Amino acid sequence: MQILQLLLALSILVAIHEFGHFMFAKLFKTRVEKFYLFFDFLFPFANVAKFSLFKKKIGDTEYGIGWFPLGGYVQISGMIDEQMDTEVLKTPPQPWEFRSKPAWQRLLIMLGGILMNVILGVLLYWMILWIWGKDYIPANELKYGVQCDSVALSIGLKNGDKLLALDNKPIQSIEKIALKILMEQPKSIQVERNGKVINIPIKEEHISQILSNAKKSMFVLPRTPVEVDSVIPHSYAYAAGFRKGDVVIKVDSFPVYFFDEYQTAIAKYKGKEKVPFTVLRKKDTIVLYSNISLQGTLGFIRSVEKYLPIKHEDYTFSQAIVQGTKNAIENIEMQIKQFEILFKVKDAHKQVGGFYSMYKAMPEEWDWRAFWSFTAFLSLVLAFMNFLPIPMLDGGYILFTLFEMITGIKVPEKVIYYANQVGLFLLLALMIWANTDWLRN
Numbered sequence: 001m002q003i004l005q006l007l008l009a010l011s012i013l014v015a016i017h018e019f020g021h022f023m024f025a026k027l028f029k030t031r032v033e034k035f036y037l038f039f040d041f042l043f044p045f046a047n048v049a050k051f052s053l054f055k056k057k058i059g060d061t062e063y064g065i066g067w068f069p070l071g072g073y074v075q076i077s078g079m080i081d082e083q084m085d086t087e088v089l090k091t092p093p094q095p096w097e098f099r100s101k102p103a104w105q106r107l108l109i110m111l112g113g114i115l116m117n118v119i120l121g122v123l124l125y126w127m128i129l130w131i132w133g134k135d136y137i138p139a140n141e142l143k144y145g146v147q148c149d150s151v152a153l154s155i156g157l158k159n160g161d162k163l164l165a166l167d168n169k170p171i172q173s174i175e176k177i178a179l180k181i182l183m184e185q186p187k188s189i190q191v192e193r194n195g196k197v198i199n200i201p202i203k204e205e206h207i208s209q210i211l212s213n214a215k216k217s218m219f220v221l222p223r224t225p226v227e228v229d230s231v232i233p234h235s236y237a238y239a240a241g242f243r244k245g246d247v248v249i250k251v252d253s254f255p256v257y258f259f260d261e262y263q264t265a266i267a268k269y270k271g272k273e274k275v276p277f278t279v280l281r282k283k284d285t286i287v288l289y290s291n292i293s294l295q296g297t298l299g300f301i302r303s304v305e306k307y308l309p310i311k312h313e314d315y316t317f318s319q320a321i322v323q324g325t326k327n328a329i330e331n332i333e334m335q336i337k338q339f340e341i342l343f344k345v346k347d348a349h350k351q352v353g354g355f356y357s358m359y360k361a362m363p364e365e366w367d368w369r370a371f372w373s374f375t376a377f378l379s380l381v382l383a384f385m386n387f388l389p390i391p392m393l394d395g396g397y398i399l400f401t402l403f404e405m406i407t408g409i410k411v412p413e414k415v416i417y418y419a420n421q422v423g424l425f426l427l428l429a430l431m432i433w434a435n436t437d438w439l440r441n
Contacts, residue, residue, distance in 0.1 A: 002362040006355070007069065009375040011037060013382055014072040016120050020112030021074045028105040031096040032061045034075035040066035044424055076109070080416045081392070099413065103405045110397040117383035121331065124376035125324035132369050133314040136173040139163040140192075141309040142222050146174070147260045149217035151209045155189075156200040159223060159260045162192040178210055178219035183337045211341070226262045227303040235299020240290035242300050243281070250278035259302065270296045328380060335384040354435030391416070391423030 015037055025032050040052040055064030066072070078097025093100035098109065139146075145160040146152075153159075163171050166186040171177060181189075185207055189200050210219060226248040231238045248256055251265035252275055269275045274289045290298050315323060358378070363370045389399040396419065400411045 001364060001366050002359050005362045005366065005371050005374075006359050009371065009378060010069075010071075012375060013117065013120070013379050014038075016116045016379070017113040017382060017386070018072050018074045020114070020116030021076070021109055022112075023116075024105075024109040024112040025074070025076050025098070028101055028109065029096065030098050030101060030105075030109065031077035032074055033077055034062045034064070034073070036064050036066050036074075037072045038066035039068040039071060039073065040064060041068065043068055043070060044428060080413050081420055103401050103410075107398060107401045107405070110394050110401065113394055114383045114386050117379045117386070118328070118332075121376045121379035121383065122325055122328040124372050124379065125327045126320045127324075128369065128372055128376065129315040129324050129327075130317055130320035133312055135310055135312050137175060137222065137308055137310055139171040139174040139177065142174065143307065143309070144223040144225075144258060145192075146220040147223040147258065148220055149213065151206070151213045151217070152219050154209065155202060155206050157189075157191065157220070158193060159258070160193070163189065163220065164192055164197065165190040174220065174222065178214060179334075181210055181219075182207060182214075182341065183334055222304070222308055223258050223260065224302070224304055224307040226256060226259050227306075228300045229303035230301045232299040232301070236291045236293065237298040237300040240277070240288045240298070242277075242279070242288060242290070242298070245281065247280040248277055249280055249285075250276075252276055263296075266292065266296045270294055328376075331377060331380045332384060335381060354431065356435065390426065391419035392427055393423065396420070396423055 018035060018037075022032055022035055036052070038053075040055075041050045042048040049067075052064040052066050055062055057063075076098045078093060078099040080099065098106060101109075140162055142162060145162045146157070147159055148157045148161075163174065163177060165171055166180060166184065166189055168188075168190060169186075171180070180186075181202065186202055188202055191198050191200060213219070228237075228242055228244055228246040228248075230244055231242050248262060250256060251262065252269065254261075254265040254268075256262040256265050269292050271292065271294045273291045275292055277288045277290055279286055279288060292298060361374060386394040387398070389395045397416075400416055400419075404410045
């Protein structure tokens with residue numbers, strides 16, 4: 001399911017992006033030789049394993065589906081890219097070719113893909129809010145406060161703290177607290193502890209620690225009691241007699257009121273047999289004896305949602321438009337800040353992810369709301385990445401064209417061609433690095 005959702009999302013985004021280029025090319029009577037979803041060759045080697053799963057020529061354009069599912073492309077006549085035959089550069093531009101068009105038309109053709117991804121991202125954010133609304137967990141309404149991971153504890157937070165504000169700006173939702181710290185890089189966090197408000201400084205090294213731990217842990221989670229929601233058949237917990245509704249209050253002689261305390265206690269008994277667990281079952285207190293796996297598990301699933309003050313907001317169509325647009329703008333701002341973090345925060349480059357990270361972000365069961373949310377997010381990421389002024393990306397062409405429009409000097413076609421070769425090398429190196437994330441993590 002995760003692979004299928006990722007492939008569908010990428011297919012939609014690639015098709016929409018390439019359609020943007022296609023639409024403006026056709027508008028300005030520029031010949032489009034190919035429009036392909038996926039590559040019909042072993043990218044980036046244009047003449048290796050060249051075949052398609054489906055193709056049909058309509059007019060001047062061959063439409064098809066390639067065999068190599070890592071993108072797609074439109075091949076526009078006279079456009080200087082890595083697939084172009086250099087012999088073409090020796091011939092004069094033809095009226096139907098990209099290179100013969102005025103600079104403003106070439107600019108719009110190259111902006112077309114980015115514009116379509118931005119429009120799609122905004123539309124999806126509108127749709128999600130209008131159809132499903134928004135659910136969130138108010139940070140200051142958690143009855144038992146938060147459960148901290150090792151990084152949160154090292155900063156100075158404690159299990160049971162109630163998060164109030166970052167630099168005295170109220171925290172609305174707990175789900176994105178780590179992301180807000182990374183993006184906004186506040187100097188302090190305000191928490192309520194034992195009825196008192198405490199100011200905890202956030203140092204530069206803390207930002208790096210949060211980033212390096214982002215794929216392993218959630219920084220903070222709602223703190224909840226250890227209540228059994230369901231028991232896995234034939235597990236240790238099932239054999240010991242655990243049932244739905246049981247609340248664990250002691251592991252052997254260690255009192256446990258919350259899951260973080262349970263984790264600490266259970267770690268001492270990994271691989272042990274017949275460990276006593278004291279549980280509350282309705283009004284009774286009973287003792288159950290269970291084996292514990294080497295991973296520190298028994299085989300029951302906790303009840304969490306009943307302890308969460310989940311808030312739901314519905315949106316009218318007009319409200320969804322306003323808030324959806326704000327969400328899209330925040331997403332783009334986040335991409336810019338992430339790019340800054342890449343160069344400013346120590347070891348940030350180690351967190352660059354590829355297809356594995358995207359695959360892991362997809363839900364294990366098909367979920368349309370999660371799917372469209374991910375697609376909206378990724379559409380704006382794709383728009384931002386393509387806008388970067390790197391040869392071979394749309395942003396590289398845009399940069400050359402803007403230079404021509406401002407100075408009146410057209411960048412020589414051979415310069416663009418060789419710049420694209422360098423850009424292709426850099427992009428391949430980045431892709432290889434990004435897609436070793438499954439090894440780095």
